[in-house]
Amino acid sequence: MNSSISRDPSHDSSYVDDALYARLVALATDWQSRSVIKRDERPINEIAADCTALINAEVRFADSLELESWIACYAPECIYWIPASYGGGDPRQEITHEIHDRRRLEDRIARIRTGFAYSMVPPVRTTHVLGNFEMWSLEAKEVRARANFIIDAVNNDRRRVLSGWIGYSLVDVDHQWRIAVKQINLIDADQPQGNNSFFL
Amino acid sequence: MTRTPKGAELEDKSFCWDDRVQPGRVHRSLYVDREVFDLEQRRIFGATWIYLAHESELAESDTFVARRLGPRPIIVTRDHKGMLHALINRCTHRGAAVCRATAGKARYFTCGYHGWTFSNDGACVDIPLDDAYGPAFEKRDRNLGRVPFLATYRGFIFGTLNPKKGEQPLTDHLGPAADRIDEWIAHNGGDHTKIRVAGAQRFLVNGNWKCIYDNAGDGYHPEYSHQSLLRMTQERHGEGMDLDYFAGGIDATPMYSQALGNGHTFIDQRPCMFESSVFDRQRPQPGREAVAAELIRDVGEQRAKAQLETVPGAGMNLSIFPSLLFIGNQFQVITPLAVDRTDLSWFATSRDDMPSGVNTLRLRTQEDFPMFGEVDDNANFESCFDGMAVPEMEWVDISRHLHTGVEKVDEAGVVTAPVSSDLHMRSYYKEWKRLMSSEPELVLG
Ligand code: FES
Ligand SMILES: [Fe+2]
Numbered sequence: 255m256n257s258s259i260s261r262d263p264s265h266d267s268s269y270v271d272d273a274l275y276a277r278l279v280a281l282a283t284d285w286q287s288r289s290v291i292k293r294d295e296r297p298i299n300e301i302a303a304d305c306t307a308l309i310n311a312e313v314r315f316a317d318s319l320e321l322e323s324w325i326a327c328y329a330p331e332c333i334y335w336i337p338a339s340y341g342g343g344d345p346r347q348e349i350t351h352e353i354h355d356r357r358r359l360e361d362r363i364a365r366i367r368t369g370f371a372y373s374m375v376p377p378v379r380t381t382h383v384l385g386n387f388e389m390w391s392l393e394a395k396e397v398r399a400r401a402n403f404i405i406d407a408v409n410n411d412r413r414r415v416l417s418g419w420i421g422y423s424l425v426d427v428d429h430q431w432r433i434a435v436k437q438i439n440l441i442d443a444d445q446p447q448g449n450n451s452f453f454l
Numbered sequence: 455m456t457r458t459p460k461g462a463e464l465e466d467k468s469f470c471w472d473d474r475v476q477p478g479r480v481h482r483s484l485y486v487d488r489e490v491f492d493l494e495q496r497r498i499f500g501a502t503w504i505y506l507a508h509e510s511e512l513a514e515s516d517t518f519v520a521r522r523l524g525p526r527p528i529i530v531t532r533d534h535k536g537m538l539h540a541l542i543n544r545c546t547h548r549g550a551a552v553c554r555a556t557a558g559k560a561r562y563f564t565c566g567y568h569g570w571t572f573s574n575d576g577a578c579v580d581i582p583l584d585d586a587y588g589p590a591f592e593k594r595d596r597n598l599g600r601v602p603f604l605a606t607y608r609g610f611i612f613g614t615l616n617p618k619k620g621e622q623p624l625t626d627h628l629g630p631a632a633d634r635i636d637e638w639i640a641h642n643g644g645d646h647t648k649i650r651v652a653g654a655q656r657f658l659v660n661g662n663w664k665c666i667y668d669n670a671g672d673g674y675h676p677e678y679s680h681q682s683l684l685r686m687t688q689e690r691h692g693e694g695m696d697l698d699y700f701a702g703g704i705d706a707t708p709m710y711s712q713a714l715g716n717g718h719t720f721i722d723q724r725p726c727m728f729e730s731s732v733f734d735r736q737r738p739q740p741g742r743e744a745v746a747a748e749l750i751r752d753v754g755e756q757r758a759k760a761q762l763e764t765v766p767g768a769g770m771n772l773s774i775f776p777s778l779l780f781i782g783n784q785f786q787v788i789t790p791l792a793v794d795r796t797d798l799s800w801f802a803t804s805r806d807d808m809p810s811g812v813n814t815l816r817l818r819t820q821e822d823f824p825m826f827g828e829v830d831d832n833a834n835f836e837s838c839f840d841g842m843a844v845p846e847m848e849w850v851d852i853s854r855h856l857h858t859g860v861e862k863v864d865e866a867g868v869v870t871a872p873v874s875s876d877l878h879m880r881s882y883y884k885e886w887k888r889l890m891s892s893e894p895e896l897v898l899g
Contacts, residue, residue: 446658
C-alpha cells in the first residue's frame with residue numbers, strides 16, 4: 255500500500271489494485287500459517303501496547319456505534335474483509351461476505367446513519383470479546399497480529415453469538431498506529447449468516 | 455375466521471385451497487403451518503423441476519457438491535465418465551450421511567458407520583462382511599437413492615422425483631422463461647460454458663421460504679425497503695446513480711413485470727438501467743479506478759467500455775418457481791429448512807472470457823447489494839413472518855393492480871403489468887395451488 259496519499263481515499267480507491275490483492279492473499283497466508291513467533295520478531299513492548307490499545311478501541315467503538323471514531327482507527331488506505339469461505343481464499347476469484355475499501359466502508363456507515371437501514375432498526379447491540387493476542391513485526395512500520403473473537407449480538411428478542419479469529423496488519427501512519435487490513439474469519443464463514451449489518 | 459386445516463384433511467385429495475388462495479389475498483396458514491410446509495416438500499419440491507447445481511461447480515470428473523432437494527440431503531456428482539448424478543445422501547443401511555463434505559473430489563463415498571461404500575454414480579460397491587445377509591442379498595439392491603430425472607438448461611442442472619414432470623422436457627417447464635435465461639446469458643457474453651460460479655454468500659432467514667419468494671418479483675418495495683441505500687448513494691455520490699430510477703412513480707417508468715407461466719415471473723429493469731452508461735452511473739465499487747485504467751491501457755477505450763458495462767448486472771429479475779432467482783449477475787437459490795427457517799444463498803458468477811480485473815470488479819459489485827440492500831429486505835421478510843403469527847389477522851395482501859385493468863396478455867399467454875404489480879405473487883400462487891392440489895407419485899431411481 256502506498257502511504258503517500260495523492261488522492262482522497264474516501265472518494266478514490268486507486269490503491270485497490272492487483273498488487274494490493276496479492277498482498278492480501280500473502281497476509282492471509284501469514285496469519286494462518288505462522289505457528290511460532292520468534293523472539294526477534296516480537297514488536298517492542300511500547301509498540302505492542304499501542305497496537306493492543308488500537309485493536310481494543312476499534313471493537314469498543316464498533317460496540318458503542320461511535321462509527322466516526324471507529325473508522326478513525328483505520329489507515330486512510332485500508333481494507334476490511336470478511337471472507338465467505340473459511341480461511342480467506344483469493345477475493346479476485348471468489349465472492350466474500352464483505353470486502354471494503356475506505357470508500358465503501360464510509361458508504362456502509364452513511365447507510366446506517368440515514369436511519370432507514372431497517373436491518374439496524376433498532377441498532378443491533380453487540381459486545382466484542384477479543385483474546386489470544388499474538389503479534390509479530392517483520393518490518394519497521396508494520397505490525398501483524400492475530401486475535402480470537404466472540405461477538406454477542408442482540409436484535410430485539412433475537413440473540414446470536416458469532417466467533418472466529420481476526421488477522422490484522424497495523425501500520426504506522428505519521429506516528430500513529432492504524433489498521434491497514436482487518437480480516438475477520440467467521441468460524442462458520444461458509445454457512446448461512448444472520449443479520450451481520452453491524453461491524454464485526 | 456378461515457379454519458386452519460389439519461393433517462388428514464390436507465392430505466385428502468378433495469381438499470380445496472380456494473379458501474386460502476383468493477384472487478387478491480392469501481391465507482397466513484400457508485406461511486406458518488408446519489403441515490402445509492411438510493406437504494410442500496412433496497407436492498412442490500418433490501413434484502416440479504428444482505434447480506440443484508451449476509455445471510461449473512462440477513467441471514471435472516469425480517467432483518461433487520452437497521445440496522438439498524426440499525428436506526432431502528443430496529450430492530450432485532459427476533462420475534469418471536462425465537455423467538451427472540443426484541444421489542440421496544443417506545446410507546441405504548441405516549441412514550447416515552455417506553458424504554459429510556460440502557464439495558470436493560471423490561470417486562467413492564464410504565459411510566462412516568459400518569463402512570458401506572458407494573461409487574459416485576450411486577452403485578453400492580462394497581459391504582463389509584456381506585456374507586451375513588443370506589443368499590438372496592444383492593448389493594445392487596442397496597444402491598443409493600437417486601433423483602431419477604435430471605436435466606440441464608444452459609449450465610443450470612435441475613432435478614425432479616416426479617415422473618410426470620421428469621418425462622417432459624425441462625424447456626416445456628421453463629417455457630418463455632428459457633428465453634429470458636438466454637437473455638441473461640447474452641448479457642454475460644452469450645456462451646454459457648464460460649460462466650462460472652465463484653462462491654456463495656449465504657443468509658439464514660428466520661421466516662418461511664415464501665416470504666423470500668414473495669419479494670423476488672416485487673417491484674413495489676425498492677424505494678422503501680432500500681431507502682437507506684438510495685439515500686446514502688444520493689448523499690455521498692450524487693443524483694442519478696445506481697437504483698435511483700426506483701425513486702418516485704415507478705409505474706410511469708418503462709420497467710414492467712411479467713408472468714411467464716408455470717409460476718415463473720420476470721421484472722425488467724433494463725429500459726431504465728441501460729438508458730445511459732450503467733458503469734458511469736454505478737456507485738463506485740472497490741478497485742474501480744485501477745481496473746478501468748488497466749483495461750483502457752490493455753484493450754483500448756472502446757472495448758474497455760463495453761466490458762465494463764457488463765459489470766453492474768443484467769437488469770433482470772427472473773424468478774424460476776419455486777427456488778431459482780436471477781438477480782444482477784448472480785443467482786439466488788432458496789432452500790427451505792423448516793417452516794420458519796430458510797437458507798437464501800447468493801451464487802456469484804465470474805466469466806472465463808473476461809480479463810481478471812473485470813471479474814474482480816464484478817465480484818466486488820455482486821457482494822455490494824447483499825450487504826447494502828438484502829439485509830434490509832431480510833429484516834422485512836422476518837418481520838412479515840412474525841406478523842403472520844397474529845391469528846385474528848389472517849390475510850396477506852396481493853391485490854396491487856388486480857383491479858386497475860392494466861394487465862395485458864400476449865399470444866403466448868405471457869401477462870405484462872406495471873412494475874409495482876403483485877402479478878408475481880398472484881401468478882406463482884396459481885401454480886402453487888395447482889401443485890398443492892394433487893399428490894404426485896414420487897420415485898427414487
Ligand atoms: S449406516 Fe451406513 S454403513 Fe451402516
Ligand atoms: Fe429488494
